[in-house]
Amino acid sequence: MTTSESPHSLQVTAATVDWSEPPAQPSTSPEQSLIDSCVHCGFCLSTCPSYRVIGKETDSPRGRVYLMNGLNQGDFTLTDAAVGHFDTCLGCLACVSTCPSGVEYDQLITSTRAQIEQNYQRSLPQRLLRKMLFSLLPYPQRLRRLLGPLQLYQKLLGLQSMLRQSGLLARVLPKSLVAMESLLPPIEAQxxxxxxxxxxxxxxxxxxxxxxxxxxxxxxxxxxxxxxxxxxxxxxxxxxxxxxxxxxxxxxxxxxxxxxxxxxxxxxxxxxxxxxxxxxxxxxxxxxxxxxxxxxxxxxxxxxxxxxxxxxxxxxxxxxxxxxxxGLTTPLSPLQPEPLAVVYQDACHMLHGQKIQAQPRRLLQQIPGLELREPRDAFLCCGSAGVYNILQPDIAEELGQQKVQNLTQTGATLIASANVGCTMQIRKHLDQQDHTTPVLHPMQLLDCSIRGVSWSTAVGNAQDRPL
CATH class of the missing domain: 3.40.50 (Rossmann fold)
Incomplete structure (x- = not known):
């Protein structure tokens, strides 16, 4: 379906919905007024990363809103296929920035996902995977208990490097676990x-x-x-x-x-x-x-x-x-080598969620001799999106590759990223594409400038002493 087509021409297949079962009334569901604010103009399609990769209407914001409306109206119930279309959404909110009608898609997708979790049973492998993620990642002290074995895995006889190069992990583990392992950074003492x-x-x-x-x-x-x-x-x-x-x-x-x-x-x-x-x-x-x-x-x-x-x-x-x-009150020193070319990576929830775009650039440009460069498709998600690169590894892989290509094509000496998930995703794909461009947080660059030390001292966990 192109942007010029009528929204009524959107095709929902029999595999997407189940017409035979009466819909259960969800305890949480998207507000109908928010759904009705979408006029199906299609402006969101060009900025939606999942639509770019998959190319299906039902994997776009407009298509998902159509499905939300069908669920609200009781026209059909959640099926594996329908839930899959909502799962492919990265929640990057690029469509919120693009929408001329001001559709609050962020509220819609949040409500829909709550509706799914309350009214739909996933497959056993998916339930186990999500149980592990939600029981582990939001609890740093629980996660810390695994750091010792993971550190041994990384450093003991080069086991991590050997397994990655052999491709054995991809042959014996589910894609989601392979993706999770591929994001693991070096574990240091701090x-x-x-x-x-x-x-x-x-x-x-x-x-x-x-x-x-x-x-x-x-x-x-x-x-x-x-x-x-x-x-x-x-x-x-x-x-x-x-x-x-x-x-x-x-x-x-x-x-x-x-x-x-x-x-x-x-x-x-x-x-x-x-x-x-x-x-x-x-x-x-x-x-x-x-x-x-x-x-x-x-x-x-x-x-x-x-x-x-x-x-x-x-x-x-x-x-x-x-x-x-x-405002900054302390003097800033040049970062060697000078001039230093930096490309700033706009994290989605910074750019689209918090509407913060100019502020990081203004701060970086206060560092003497720093030259700021802009990548192509700066609005496009890197594919991290919380745990999206674990739950949807294939789509995330393509988006990560595109992001790294766009960043490195600027010829910048280093990449500035202000989100931990983006940093880990970008570093992974830089390594896969044999790029050595470092990724640092803007605060690390400001810190080096304030202390009058080379930015290279901030590269790698091992070179920073804990406070």
């Missing part, structure tokens, strides 16, 4: 502990008192980003509070329809910051930031937390958003 201190004093006169979200995956596998963020904030007059009791922001279960788990994690996160008088709650991973800013919606039906959630969400600031707003 992955086993959080920062020793809970409060980091501002350098010089204190301007602000802020809290810092550590993240689940980031605190284990990219802890150097948190270290750099603390140094940048304290160097610019911020006292930084890092509550030890903080857990997961709820992004993973929220995006996958796990309503109860997402709400529990949101409450726990809010409680961990409740005893501190903060000017802002800072986050340095875009996927976490978008969800934290959604707490008012996630807990809107909880009378005990509803007002607190709205106030907390209002306090949340991406670190780049915050620093751009309050």
């Amino acid at each position: 992955a086993f502990t959080d920062p020793e201190s809970e409060i980091f004093p501002a350098q010089g006169k204190r301007r602000y008192r802020v809290g810092l979200i550590l993240g689940c995956i980031q605190r284990l596998f990219l802890s150097e980003v948190n270290q750099a963020t603390i140094r940048v904030l304290t160097a610019n007059g911020c006292e930084v509070v890092v509550p030890r009791s903080q857990g997961c922001c709820a992004a993973l279960p929220h995006h996958q329809g796990q309503v109860d788990q997402a709400q529990d994690l949101a409450r726990q996160m809010m409680d961990s910051f409740a005893d501190y008088d903060l000017d802002a709650v800072i986050v340095n991973a875009s996927g976490c930031g978008h969800t934290l800013k959604e707490y008012g919606h996630i807990l809107q039906d909880d009378p005990a937390y509803r007002d607190r959630a709205q106030a907390f969400a209002h306090q949340v600031k991406d670190v780049q958003e915050f620093l751009d707003e309050v």
